[in-house]
Amino acid sequence: MAEQKKLIVIAGPTAVGKTAIAIEVAKSLDTEIISADSRQCYRGMTIGTAQPSAEERAIVPHHFVDCYDVQEALNAADFERYALEKLEDIFAQHQYAVVCGGTGLYLKALCEGLDDMPAIDPIINQVVLDHYAAKGMDWMCKELRQKDPEFAAMGAMDNPARMLRALAFKLSVGTSIVQYRTAVKKDRPFDIINIGLELPREQLYERINQRVDIMMQQGLLQEAQQLYPQRHLKNLQTVGYAELFAYLENKMTIAQAVEKIKQHSRNYAKRQLTWFKKDKAFTWLNAQDPHLMAKIADVL
RNA sequence: GGUGCGAUAGCUCAGUUGGUAGAGCAAUGGACUGAAAAUCCAUGUGUCGGGGGUUCAAAUCCCUCUCGCACCA
Numbered sequence: 001m002a003e004q005k006k007l008i009v010i011a012g013p014t015a016v017g018k019t020a021i022a023i024e025v026a027k028s029l030d031t032e033i034i035s036a037d038s039r040q041c042y043r044g045m046t047i048g049t050a051q052p053s054a055e056e057r058a059i060v061p062h063h064f065v066d067c068y069d070v071q072e073a074l075n076a077a078d079f080e081r082y083a084l085e086k087l088e089d090i091f092a093q094h095q096y097a098v099v100c101g102g103t104g105l106y107l108k109a110l111c112e113g114l115d116d117m118p119a120i121d122p123i124i125n126q127v128v129l130d131h132y133a134a135k136g137m138d139w140m141c142k143e144l145r146q147k148d149p150e151f152a153a154m155g156a157m158d159n160p161a162r163m164l165r166a167l168a169f170k171l172s173v174g175t176s177i178v179q180y181r182t183a184v185k186k187d188r189p190f191d192i193i194n195i196g197l198e199l200p201r202e203q204l205y206e207r208i209n210q211r212v213d214i215m216m217q218q219g220l221l222q223e224a225q226q227l228y229p230q231r232h233l234k235n236l237q238t239v240g241y242a243e244l245f246a247y248l249e250n251k252m253t254i255a256q257a258v259e260k261i262k263q264h265s266r267n268y269a270k271r272q273l274t275w276f277k278k279d280k281a282f283t284w285l286n287a288q289d290p291h292l293m294a295k296i297a298d299v300l
Numbered sequence: 301g302g303u304g305c306g307a308u309a310g311c312u313c314a315g316u317u318g319g320u321a322g323a324g325c326a327a328u329g330g331a332c333u334g335a336a337a338a339u340c341c342a343u344g345u346g347u348c349g350g351g352g353g354u355u356c357a358a359a360u361c362c363c364u365c366u367c368g369c370a371c372c373a
Contacts, residue, residue: 014337037337038335038336038337038338039337048337049337073335074334075334075335075336076333076334076335076336077333077334078334079334080334102337103336103337104332104336105332105333105334105336105338106336108333109333109334112333113333114333114334115333115334117333117334119334120334156331156332156340158340158341159331159332159339159340159341160339160340161332161335161336161338161339161340162332162339162340164335164339165334165335169334177333180333181333182333183333234335234338235335237335237337237338238337238338239337240337241337242337263326264337265337267337268337270328270329271330271331271332271336271337272337274329274330274331274332275331275332275336278330278331
């Protein structure tokens with residue numbers, strides 16, 4: 001009987017050095033990488049999302065990078081499907097596969113699965129969005145309390161993003177979204193090894209600041225200019241672009257925009273750490289440990 | 301040199317007729333099952349520029365000094 005296939009998850013905050021390390025790991029195991037990053041998958045967001053370069057991709061094949069139009073709004077469930085399918089291909093030829101990324105929900109979707117849920121009618125969804133834009137939170141609270149008291153009772157009634165989905169779900173499916181949330185972990189036909197990369201906070205923040213300066217030198221502003229006409233897409237509600245759009249609209253100076261990008265990247269890194277640290281399955285390693293590769297080999 | 305305005309949380313500022321301070325942003329911590337680089341929640345002791353005075357009580361009134369800004373010379 002063949003040995004169980006193994007998925008190596010490499011996660012951590014932005015700018016910690018995940019990409020380079022994942023490449024080294026994948027190369028040494030002679031396998032491929034699936035990126036678990038909700039923004040690197042879009043074409044045209046090359047510099048701002050720090051997509052692996054062509055040279056890096058020539059060393060190890062990457063998937064879910066630079067392969068969708070920004071108009072296509074993918075979500076965690078789409079990633080789950082994509083990654084499971086791709087893993088089947090990779091495992092057909094390799095003992096190991098590497099998933100590398102910083103989007104916690106996507107990693108969770110892949111490793112534990114999302115509950116199966118019916119799709120929301122896009123027309124109803126749009127109607128709900130429009131009503132919310134016109135009438136605001138008060139309207140949505142009232143509407144939810146009336147139409148989906150079960151959700152309203154759960155106490156997420158201060159978060160518009162989730163309320164919007166709950167309302168649109170209830171209106172198009174007819175049942176409360178709460179009914180579909182079983183939180184049952186799915187069994188996957190492979191072992192999962194979780195590796196978290198970290199650095200002392202000060203050092204991480206310093207790296208983030210430096211990387212933003214480098215991105216600007218590489219032409220982030222020009223990249224943002226090209227995407228500017230599509231700035232209202234949710235995929236472009238992204239650190240590094242939103243701030244430059246504000247600059248392009250004369251809402252702040254370029255220096256202020258760069259400062260904001262650094263600040264928001266630091267905030268984002270902290271949120272990522274909060275998410276991953278809660279998951280006790282991770283083995284944490286210092287991203288700059290000189291014996292990193294040996295330590296990773298130990299974990300496998 | 302003169303006059304006026306300002307000096308309050310890391311930053312920008314509120315502070316009503318005197319009752320020992322509060323917002324936004326930042327920062328820190330946290331949540332998060334289909335927008336997740338998103339979205340949201342929690343946390344505010346700071347010689348109220350220094351010194352003196354009036355008062356039971358002063359960020360708030362008076363005097364003075366220091367520093368900024370503006371205007372007049």
